[in-house]
Amino acid sequence: MGATLGKLLLPERRYWPYWVLAAACAFLPDADVIGFKFHVPYASLWGHRGLSHSLLAAAVVASGLTLLTAWRRPVGAPPLGRLLLLLALATASHGVLDAMTTGGEGVAFFSPFDTERYFFPLRPIAVSPIGVKKFVGAWAARVLRSEVQWVLLPCLLVLLAQAALRRFRGPVAA
Numbered sequence: 001m002g003a004t005l006g007k008l009l010l011p012e013r014r015y016w017p018y019w020v021l022a023a024a025c026a027f028l029p030d031a032d033v034i035g036f037k038f039h040v041p042y043a044s045l046w047g048h049r050g051l052s053h054s055l056l057a058a059a060v061v062a063s064g065l066t067l068l069t070a071w072r073r074p075v076g077a078p079p080l081g082r083l084l085l086l087l088a089l090a091t092a093s094h095g096v097l098d099a100m101t102t103g104g105e106g107v108a109f110f111s112p113f114d115t116e117r118y119f120f121p122l123r124p125i126a127v128s129p130i131g132v133k134k135f136v137g138a139w140a141a142r143v144l145r146s147e148v149q150w151v152l153l154p155c156l157l158v159l160l161a162q163a164a165l166r167r168f169r170g171p172v173a174a
């Protein structure tokens with residue numbers, strides 16, 4: 001999802017490192033599972049899918065990374081506003097997809113101002129077990145199947161549509 005957003009917002013191939021960065025941002029919120037090792041309760045502010053999955057965290061991560069690239073601006077870097085938008089959307093997309101899963105606690109989108117956990121009414125994505133060791137067998141297969149169906153395929157379709165549109169329009173003059 002992060003890489004797809006990257007390709008949509010920064011379509012030129014030379015921007016591929018930013019697609020990778022956006023993909024990493026989309027993974028980042030789940031770094032909060034480390035809290036389980038320290039017995040942080042799931043439903044607490046710092047728990048899994050809590051503050052780390054909020055829109056505020058997405059804004060902070062995106063702003064921090066964009067400031068870093070502004071400070072050491074590589075040659076041919078994308079426009080900062082576009083990059084900020086991409087990284088914020090990519091990081092926030094994680095919570096959006098989590099809120100469409102079949103289990104666990106909901107997502108604290110508005111934390112720390114409102115610590116309520118939310119799910120969307122549409123929840124077709126099979127929830128993943130927490131921890132690599134538990135990601136085996138029928139449950140893992142079910143998760144992978146539903147992620148292919150509800151995340152990977154729609155992303156590929158959107159990218160195909162974008163490629164078709166770009167071909168139809170022809171190369172955009174720089």
Ligand SMILES: [Zn+2]
Nearest residue numbers: 029030049098
């Ligand atoms: Zn998550």
